[in-house]
Amino acid sequence: MRVGIVNDLRIVAEMLRRTVAETEGFSVAWVAYDGEHAEMLHRADPADIVLMDLVMPGMDGADTTAKIMSIKPCAILVVTATVTGNRELVFRAMGNGALDAVTTPDLKDAASVAEFRRKLISVSRLVGQKKNGPPAKPTAPVHAPPISHRHGKVPVIGIGASTGGPQALATILRRLPAGFPAAIVIVQHLDCQFVPGLQRWLSQECALPIHLAKENEPVREGHVYLAETRDHLIISRGVDGYPHLHYTTEPEDSPYRPSADVFLNSLAALRHTDCVGVLLTGMGRDGAEGLLALRRNGAPTFAQDQASSVVFGMPRAALDMGAVEEHSSLSAIADGILRFVQGIAKKPKATL
Template sequence: MKVAIVNDSRTAAEVLRRILAELPEFELIWTAYSGEEALRLAADKRPEIILMDLIMPGIDGAETTRRIMQTTPCVILVVTATTVGNRSLVFEAMGYGALDAVNTPVMGTAGDMAGAEPLLQKLRMVARLVGPGRHTDRPSSPAGAQAGLISRITPPSNLAIVAIGSSTGGPQALAQLLGALPGNFPAAVLVAQHVDEQFAPGLAAWLQHHAPMPVSIGVDGERLVAGHVYLAGSNDHMILERSGEGGVLRYTPHPRETAYRPSVDALFSSLAHSHRAPRVGVLLTGMGRDGGEGLLAMRQAGAYTIAQDKATSIVYGMPKAAADLKAAMEILPLGQIGARVRDAILAGKVRTADPLRG
């Protein structure tokens, strides 16, 4: 896979070059030392992956990401000195289309690369998502994701639930959608955003600035309540275990083989069962196919399902998968989804005449 480096620090760029040199499946095609230079080089020779710094003179990494995703889109991994210290820029870049973020590895006195493993893991994950043979790496089917839940089936839930899945470009999309829902929203909102668990608490805090409802990391064993947003906060998959009148959040490592973590399919599939209260599934912008099968399972179980349209998606991968499967009852621009979700819940909308239900 063809890789480019964008970093104003020549030392950091050299560290990244040495790491890539040890990986025969990746080829470094150019290095840029500013955002402006990166825009020129990307237009001339588009890479498949860019390792993007954030803090640079002139155009910073977030703005460079925005412009590249508009003109020569590719996979962008943020690689910066401190992802925690640059948290706001990390989420800004992810909102513009960066896939993930990791701290810049540091060269030790003996020439070893301290902190290289997280970057290597991200690169392997990207290779599984967009490299050759990527279509064989499909998430487990909804039926498979549900297998571990069958023994815990209880009567249908009375709690209204909205489940949202997102990936590339997701933070900004989530901020806009959640901002359209009122603080007294009569449903629990579950969110699976593809993000490393180290960034999940920061993402929850960032989303809280945009959402009238409380936003927190979902805790294993936590019982759901209406008017609250629960963000998946682990590299394991957040699912709903039915219990009593509502439900309890659980985390599971299964399916282990999927490159998508936390898995949107796993979350959606855990909600694909009978329910008395309204249930809404929403699939937002993102690379890959995660969530399409799970959204279809939700639709077949009677949920109201929505996918973001191509025009407003940073990457039209996950929503396209849903559209191809006819999993979405509506395909809407991002600006209309929040209002539609709100109206569906407030109207008590439960689908009983969907032609896809068998």
């Protein structure tokens, strides 16, 4: 796997070069010391993965990410000394196409280097799956019956997102009013150490309260829950009759942690609950099978359109599988979710 390195500090760039070169299966494609140089090098010799600094003279890392993604999309991993201090830049870079972020490794700290390599290998698995994995087998569209009103206290909107997801999520959530009559559960591909920052950032962007999902937490209408750990988030009905959130390590070999497929499949298995599935921009194909399971159960399913996606991989995989009822812009997805929950409110209450 060929890696490009962008960092204005030559000592850090050299440290990253050595770490990559000493990691089995990786080689250094090029090293750039500013955004303009990175743009030129990637145009001439596209890398599979780019390690992106954030604070640089001239173009910052967020703008450089946008340039590189416009030349030839690739997996971009933000490498920064401080995530909390650069929170706005981190999420702007992710909105422009960065896949994830990691703290700059310290060669004197074995745990720090191990975590960096773990993240690099994790990103490479997504790239390898995209390049070498079999394409999704096209299937005939699923002509699902209209969803009927089911006995369930809390409608649930399940959303999966990856590359470019933070900005896409903010765009949808901004259009949903306070007191929104459904729970929203989000699985965003993001290292767990950065999820609290995403929670704070999204809280500033919309009227709905944003929570980090806790083990065995019941979901409530008008609240948004973010998968918080490296384990997979699932949903099931508790003894109180309400849907509850749980974490599971299975499947352990999934390249996506947390996985949108795992959550959406658990949502499809949640009987007597009105639900919606949404798949947003992202590299790979995570979420497509879970979205198909929801559609086969009669739930409305939405996927972001190519024009507004930073990377069209996940929505395209869902389209190829016939899992998508509506293929839409972000504003249209938000409007479709609103129409669905308004339709539930107008239906008579069902009884067991």
